[in-house]
Amino acid sequence: MVYLTNYYKLIEEHNKALLIQFLYFISFIVIITAVFIFENKILAFFLGKSVGLILMLILVKIFKLDIIKFKPIYLDLEEWKKIINLFSVSVLGWLSGLGFMNLAKLYADPENLVTIGYILNIWNFFLLISTGINSVYNPLIKKYILQDKFIKAKASKNNVLLIYIAVSFLVLCAYYAINFTGILESYSKVDEVYSVLPYTILIFLISAFYYVIHPFYLANDKFGVFNRINIVSHLLWGSFILVLTYLDLKNYIWFLVFLYFFKCVSLYVYAQIKLMR
Known part of the structure; x- marks a missing residue:
């Protein structure tokens, strides 16, 4: 599939x-x-x-x-490099979801763990939104760059980023509107799941910077650079979490948010400096 x-x-x-x-x-x-x-x-x-x-x-x-x-077919060295890079990115992508859940099981308290589970499950709905947008956006960026229409590519990036921000804002407004009515208070389990929606919206908003910049790496044949930045950002995140854990701060919900922040923002900042000229 x-x-x-x-x-x-x-x-x-x-x-x-x-x-x-x-x-x-x-x-x-x-x-x-x-x-x-x-x-x-x-x-x-x-x-x-x-x-x-x-x-x-x-x-x-x-x-x-x-x-x-x-x-x-028989693969040459360059193709093997691409496969290794793709495998590395896939493993680190898994760490952002189910992998993180398995890590949290070792150290997080039960209440934290349940909340993380709710966040990751609601996240699947946001993935459907991003998949729909990116299915059109990614090939469009590649097409513009291959045709040397870089101004159009940058304009599309900014427009799609605004779409992601608008979607995040509208969902957050809907969350507070439904919360204000109190209609979910009678359904404690539903209300418990619904209460984690702001965390998911925040992760979705941070991920938007990843989504809009990802095709620029591919179109410029910089997937190896993409992978190296991805690895470094995860190492920085790991070091950051070790420091917080040493300081006895163990809120794994925010650890998940920080993971997306380190990964998405580092890739976006690098591309803005190196690939947006």
Whole structure:
């Protein structure tokens, strides 16, 4: 499914890429349904995920989106470097989500851990928004840079960043409006989950700087630089967290926010200095 999504992005058939990404929502719905049906939540998750993926693959066949011809090739040194860089970025990306959750399990108190779980689950909805925007934005930036239309590329970056800021602001306003009505107070569990929304909005807003600058690294063939900055930012974050832990500050919710801040802002600042000329 990931391969198909990226394939259709590369050949600029974005409607098909968006359709495949939309199908992921089916898996999410099946998981939620299974959670209500089965008492064993671990079973519910994996069964729901599996059934959801099978339904997705069936729909891919029905919509004739599948590709059945694969050709093995031998990779040269440069391609291996790209694979290693991609693997490194993927692992560090995992650390920003489920990886962080596993780290928090070792040291965070139970209340902190539950809140982080809520934040990461709500974050999935924001990922759908960013995926939709980036599916159009990323190829557009690459196209502008390859055509030497750099002013248009910068203008698009600023416009999309404003869209992300506007979305964050509107969701935050909606949060306070619903909170003011008090309609969720009767549903304690829902209200508990809903209360972490500002943290998720903050992470989404910080991530916007990552989203708008990421295609500039790719279009300028600077993915190796991207990976090195990513590694350094995570090392700085790790050092920062060790210092805070030594000072007996162990709020893992803010540790998660700091992780996104170090990663996203460092990549954005470097690109502004080096790639925006």
